Amino acid sequence: MARVTIIGGGPGGYEAALVAQQLGAEVTVVDRDGLGGSAVLTDCVPSKTLIATAELMSDMTLARDLGIHFRDHQGDPATELYADLELVNKRVKLLALAQSSDIESRLARRGIRIVKGTGRIDADKRQVVATRAEDGGEEAIENDAVLIATGARPRVLPTAQPDGERILTWEQVYDLDDLPSHMIVVGSGVTGVEFASAYLNLGSQVTLVSSRDRVLPGEDADAATVLQDVLERQGMNILSKSRMESVTRSGDVVTVKLTDGREVTGSHCILALGSIPNTEGLGLEDAGIELDEGGFIRTDKVSRTSAYGVYAAGDCTGGFMLASTAAMAGRIAMRHFLGDAVIPMDLKEVAANVFTSPEIATVGYSQAQVDSGEVVAETLRLDLKGNPRAKMQGISDGFVKLISRPGTGVVIGGVVVGPRASELIHPIALAVSTGLTVDQIANTFTVYPSISGSTAEVARRLHHVE
Ligand SMILES: Cc1cc2nc3c(=O)[nH]c(=O)nc-3n(C[C@H](O)[C@H](O)[C@H](O)COP(=O)(O)OP(=O)(O)OC[C@H]3O[C@@H](n4cnc5c(N)ncnc54)[C@H](O)[C@@H]3O)c2cc1C
Numbered sequence: 500m501a502r503v504t505i506i507g508g509g510p511g512g513y514e515a516a517l518v519a520q521q522l523g524a525e526v527t528v529v530d531r532d533g534l535g536g537s538a539v540l541t542d543c544v545p546s547k548t549l550i551a552t553a554e555l556m557s558d559m560t561l562a563r564d565l566g567i568h569f570r571d572h573q574g575d576p577a578t579e580l581y582a583d584l585e586l587v588n589k590r591v592k593l594l595a596l597a598q599s600s601d602i603e604s605r606l607a608r609r610g611i612r613i614v615k616g617t618g619r620i621d622a623d624k625r626q627v628v629a630t631r632a633e634d635g636g637e638e639a640i641e642n643d644a645v646l647i648a649t650g651a652r653p654r655v656l657p658t659a660q661p662d663g664e665r666i667l668t669w670e671q672v673y674d675l676d677d678l679p680s681h682m683i684v685v686g687s688g689v690t691g692v693e694f695a696s697a698y699l700n701l702g703s704q705v706t707l708v709s710s711r712d713r714v715l716p717g718e719d720a721d722a723a724t725v726l727q728d729v730l731e732r733q734g735m736n737i738l739s740k741s742r743m744e745s746v747t748r749s750g751d752v753v754t755v756k757l758t759d760g761r762e763v764t765g766s767h768c769i770l771a772l773g774s775i776p777n778t779e780g781l782g783l784e785d786a787g788i789e790l791d792e793g794g795f796i797r798t799d800k801v802s803r804t805s806a807y808g809v810y811a812a813g814d815c816t817g818g819f820m821l822a823s824t825a826a827m828a829g830r831i832a833m834r835h836f837l838g839d840a841v842i843p844m845d846l847k848e849v850a851a852n853v854f855t856s857p858e859i860a861t862v863g864y865s866q867a868q869v870d871s872g873e874v875v876a877e878t879l880r881l882d883l884k885g886n887p888r889a890k891m892q893g894i895s896d897g898f899v900k901l902i903s904r905p906g907t908g909v910v911i912g913g914v915v916v917g918p919r920a921s922e923l924i925h926p927i928a929l930a931v932s933t934g935l936t937v938d939q940i941a942n943t944f945t946v947y948p949s950i951s952g953s954t955a956e957v958a959r960r961l962h963h964v965e
């Protein structure tokens with residue numbers, strides 16, 4: 500029986516463990532911080548749970564437009580909603596812990612051995628050595644293949660050190676009991692923008708320090724512009740082309756100093772400056788495992804590293820840093836090692852979503868790739884404000900965009916901006932992964948009235964009359 504050892508129990512690690520066990524391997528997972536990894540305990544799951552509350556708060560602001568008023572028990576009009584952050588965060592943490600424990604039980608039920616502790620590779624002996632959390636003892640684990648899925652952690656700067664109370668990494672925000680009066684978010688990548696949008700909807704004053712001329716530099720420019728407009732309209736102070744130099748705290752006041760000398764003060768600050776891979780102390784160099792200049796592990800399309808029998812998956816390898824791609828890379832690694840059919844990862848098929856209000860969902864080739872000439876394609880965007888369902892629901896911001904090949908009409912990309920865009924992107928993702936044409940989308944019935952009617956309408960407009 501082949502023996503596989505996995506270091507790291509996040510989506511990259513635990514999904515791989517399940518596949519390896521299914522394919523008949525004897526599997527050990529060495530995990531330091533809890534099954535589910537950062538994805539479940541500190542990053543993806545907690546942030547999306549917090550955002551679920553923020554989203555409901557945002558939806559409630561539409562209530563008046565749709566004819567709903569609130570009143571108190573004496574019948575007087577109630578005009579203010581507020582979020583009880585202590586309760587919100589309690590729910591967030593309980594949900595995350597429950598999900599981690601579900602994953603642990605699932606692995607245990609399948610006979611996967613879990614060692615709680617810190618793992619590293621001993622290259623000379625071709626073993627993984629685990630330092631157990633419970634007693635500090637060391638355990639050598641023999642194996643035929645190793646998967647490294649150790650994830651990444653928040654990047655901080657010497658001049659902006661988190662204190663866990665008011666200067667926070669994204670992992671530390673769930674210990675807040677009171678809603679920050681003024682949250683300063685530094686960094687306008689996906690993490691920064693999601694938290695900025697969430698705290699704005701929860702009722703905080705929010706300043707976003709954004710180093711570029713618009714938020715979300717890596718996303719579709721039209722989508723980022725719509726989001727920035729909405730956030731500014733709702734009162735967010737977005738400081739564009741602004742770089743943070745330092746963050747300091749004096750009592751209850753946090754001061755963010757910018758490189759141009761300006762200063763912003765607030766009650767709290769979240770640092771969303773990107774991630775550092777957890778690749779130190781793993782014995783990678785001795786094992787002959789190549790890293791890139793950022794310290795991420797280099798892998799090929801089937802998750803192999805430069806060392807024989809050692810695979811890597813997820814955030815420690817950089818690239819698309821998503822729970823879904825981490826899980827897929829881990830599964831691919833195990834299928835490859837254990838001789839099952841392997842379909843190498845195709846990043847052009849990855850669907851992703853920014854959980855702001857409105858959401859931004861994308862798949863496939865981007866408008867930027869079309870504009871730069873990297874790919875020859877047509878793009879067409881249709882705003883949601885003309886969609887009948889959107890009108891009924893009071894939705895005025897958002898759009899659907901399709902990207903298709905000019906000759907064949909094959910759909911190679913798409914963007915949806917709007918409420919629940921994360922759900923609306925799926926038919927477009929299906930089209931991209933199976934090579935459907937705009938005509939096939941256009942000729943598929945959509946429900947009337949529905950937001951997805953706009954996807955079919957864009958497809959109809961991309962039809963070429965022969
Ligand atoms: C704020 C935020 C929100 C996000 N939201 C989303 C989202 O909505 N959707 C999405 O798809 N992605 C999201 N992501 C990205 C997603 O969380 C990551 O891509 C995902 O966690 C990567 O999984 P992983 O298995 O590579 O690593 P991780 O989830 O980081 O797990 C790695 C595990 O390895 C353990 N470990 C590290 N070193 C060792 C060692 N030496 N020995 C033993 N164990 C070790 C760690 O303790 C951890 O448990 C978000 C990221 C952030 C920061």
Ligand SMILES: NC(=O)c1ccc[n+]([C@@H]2O[C@H](COP(=O)([O-])OP(=O)(O)OC[C@H]3O[C@@H](n4cnc5c(N)ncnc54)[C@H](O)[C@@H]3O)[C@@H](O)[C@H]2O)c1
Pocket residue numbers: 685686687688689690691693708709710711716741742743744771772773774818819820821851852853854
């Ligand atoms: N919904 C999701 O799926 C989700 C949510 C969060 C994160 N993620 C993933 O995590 C990965 C990382 O995203 P991220 O947003 O954490 O990191 P990022 O690297 O994409 O963004 C960090 C931003 O901080 C800025 N920055 C750095 N130093 C700065 C300074 N001194 N002053 C001002 N700005 C500064 C950078 O210019 C950059 O725009 C992404 O690949 C993303 O896909 C996904």
